[in-house]
Amino acid sequence: MYLKCLIILLSYVAHGSTLVSKCDQTPPLSDGTPPSIDKGLFHLVIEHAAMRDDKIFYTPDQTYVLTINAANSSRPFRWFMITAEDPAVDNSVFEVSRKVVDVGSLKTLDDDSKSRYSERCASTVENIDSSDKTWVEIHWVSPKQSSPQQQIRIRAMVAENREVWYTGDNLTILLNMEDSKRKDSPPLPVREVCTLCSEARYEIIFKGQWSRVAHPRYYPNKPDENGYSHLIGASHGNNFTMWQQGAKATKGLQLLAEEADVSVMEREIIDAMVYPEGTRTLIRGKRRHHPYMSLPSQALFRTDRIHHMFSVAVAMRPSPDWFLGIYKFELCNETEWLDEFEIPLYPWDAGTMDGVSYESPRSMSQPGDNIERVEVGSFNRKSPFYQLNLNDLQPFAKLQVRRLDVYPLIDVDCSKNGEEESESMDIQEDAPQEPIVGETKQKLDAMERCDVGVWGEWSPCFPREGVCGPGSRTRIRSKRNLFETESENKQEEESTGSCPKVTTEPLIQNENCFINCF
Structure with missing residues (x-):
């Protein structure tokens, strides 16, 4: 036996x-x-x-x-x-x-x-x-x-x-196991397909709440150096991930979390505008430094049935590589666009730098870690979150999203479901392709010389420090669809007066500006 x-x-x-x-x-x-x-x-x-x-x-x-x-x-x-x-x-x-x-x-x-x-x-x-x-x-x-x-x-x-x-x-x-949602969970589950036959315009408001009163443990010794970076994000579809828990940080998020620099992340968002179900609107709000950290940072963006969610991030300074934000926040419901919601924000760790406190000496993480929450409940007594449970931690900011307008789609057939559209795409992909010769090649060559759109409006002026003084503003343009007709390209040449000769032309421009302090 x-x-x-x-x-x-x-x-x-x-x-x-x-x-x-x-x-x-x-x-x-x-x-x-x-x-x-x-x-x-x-x-x-x-x-x-x-x-x-x-x-x-x-x-x-x-x-x-x-x-x-x-x-x-x-x-x-x-x-x-x-x-x-x-x-x-x-x-x-x-x-x-x-x-x-x-x-x-x-x-x-x-x-x-x-x-x-x-x-x-x-x-x-x-x-x-x-x-x-x-x-x-x-x-x-x-x-x-x-x-x-x-x-x-x-x-x-x-x-x-x-x-x-x-x-x-x-x-x-x-x-x-607690079956209720966490306090910082979005209200709607992520949807693979949004069936709303409309577009919506939203306002997003970031309200900082990081302070010595709310977060007294190891609050930075030099509060005058405290601040939030620009609010940066995008409205997007299912094929774009700006950041996500458990994933590696992109170069853009790394630079944002470590240096409060949004430039690379802006490029990542703009480049994704040409992808199917990529990004639609670049979200950018003012940065806030002490003593104006409690002032709101606002931005507007649009959504549609393809780009029906948004993601944002804001870096915290000083910190090793900590940031606040939300990813894949769904706005599309069964019958309508989400009206309004406010969500508390808690620190995330980009996983690129080591450090247990706001002012810890920084060293590069080897190997790099995934994006996770900052170690709430840490066993390290030098941590601001020592023995703190997330339920007992005061939020470092609140994010409010508010619907402003809804625009019904005109002359658009919204009756097709995702399955029908998918089948149609499969048929097109399986069809034999003609060789690119003669007139067809000439048209494509012409379109390659004009594959970016016209410049959009300049963004509001964002001051470099505080709420006034010297700053910068941005305008963007998107890449054109390479299958546009030659007549459309000619029309753009007539309206703009010139057409970029190469595909490496910039899609974003920055220029200096000034906000009067009086």
Whole structure:
């Protein structure tokens, strides 16, 4: 029988499976005595978790503080264990599973002399010595991703001596995954297809709220150097990603987050205007520096059934590579464009520079990390977010989006669904292509000499510092469709007087300007 079990066990290990069993929390020096009746002498407590209807909820990728407290200081404990586990391990002595449930991780404090990671059980912390204790603290970091029905159990054991030890309800916490949206989640899910037969014009307002009062821990020593970069973003379709959690930062986002420079990101947005379902409107708002950081930064943009979402970013100075923003904010609903919404913003880490605080010495991350939230709930005492849960952190800004106008599409057949359009495109792609010769080649050669549009209007003047004084303004033009007719190109030549000779002509221009301070 023993040999048979061993063969089965080796078979599962060979195929990459994992044995999952319930942690035996019996004290290592126990004489075999079963646990005593739990009389409430010791309690396991979790901080920052939400409670509703007698249930406790956790939010993914958050830090929670766990403590074991003795109700009476005259009854200390010597040994303890704390285990994070899947409640399903109770179903059998051990369970063979190809996929271990992520139950998060338990973390000891840097200066903690009471606890260590257990070698007996996974996801378990235990005592270092047998000295008397009336209180012990560790951290639990919830899993980054959980299924909606996921439950996690935190179970503790406390031992006064070899004969007297406790487990039970007062030392057990059952956690349910929070099913409500995070405070900084957009109201609508991202849609693959927007069926609205209209366009919309929106106003976006960025309102800074980073201050010594709201964020006192390690607030920069020289607040006069504090500031936000220009608000930069785009309305776009499904084929454009300005930035996204879990992805690598583009060159534009890297320069924005590290140097508060929007120039490369502007280029990325403008270049994407020629892509199907790329970008439509370049969003650009004023930058704000101390003491005007609370003043709003505003911009206008348009959306349509192709470009039905927007993304924006604002760099924070000083910081290693932190920024605020939102990505793929959907504006298209089943029946109408979103009317109005306000969303709080919290810092993101571009993953390109190391640093734990606003004024940390910066060094390049090797290798570069993905874009993630700044380490809220950090275990580093030098961090402004030490032991802070996202639910307890004050927002660093608020972003308001407000619909101004809706324009019905005229002479446009909106009855076609995405499937019909896709089939039509497939037919065109499968059709045999004629060689480019003779007159056809001449037309394409002519269009190559005129493949950019006319200049748009100049943007408002954006001051380099504060709200007035010298600044700069921008105007842009888009690349032309290479399949426009020769007559259209000739018409543009007549209206503009000249046509660029090469495709490398600039698509954006900047010039100096001045805003009167009186």
